[in-house]
């Protein structure tokens with residue numbers, strides 16, 4: 196099985212390698228065709244699907260996986276959200292979302308001002324490359340859940356659905 200992941204972010208590639216240990220996992224940077232900082236479930240999900248479809252074009256037998264991070268609002272409350280999509284050579288698309296946690300008002304205000312969560316988190320946590328490491332989810336869960344762990348769960352949900360629909364019934 197050949198998989199292409201639409202990102203070079205190690206939390207995303209690492210999650211796919213963990214959940215598909217038997218696969219040959221490659222990655223390529225592809226456009227998400229949504230804003231650099233998606234601000235809704237719809238937009239974040241679209242980014243994941245666009246990345247998966249773009250990767251799938253690599254060759255006829257390749258599975259494309261797109262993972263996209265964003266935020267979404269329920270009323271005034273801002274949540275971290277993440278979506279994944281898997282595009283198969285047969286033309287199916289599986290989607291799944293990840294765990295959500297509330298982001299503090301201080302962070303959501305900066306997002307509304309047009310900043311990207313990646314850069315906001317680095318200055319908030321006084322760390323570098325949070326997006327490639329523990330992620331906002333790691334910072335705000337006291338490092339109990341890392342960004343890679345959260346994406347692993349999303350990829351597991353994709354794999355599970357793909358397996359279910361491919362079973363002999």
Ligand SMILES: O=P(O)(O)OP(=O)(O)OP(=O)(O)OC[C@H]1O[C@@H](n2cnc3c(O)ncnc32)[C@H](O)[C@@H]1O
Pocket residue numbers: 201202203204207231232233262263264265275311312313314316325326327329330331332333342
């Ligand atoms: O190279 P790509 O694959 O684009 O990886 P990325 O880190 O930019 O991640 P996304 O595009 O999926 O996420 C959109 C934005 O939200 C940021 N982001 C999303 N989730 C995050 C998290 O848990 N921690 C830090 N930044 C996060 C991210 O850095 C971007 O600025």
Ligand SMILES: [Mg+2]
Pocket residue numbers: 231
């Ligand atoms: Mg990005």
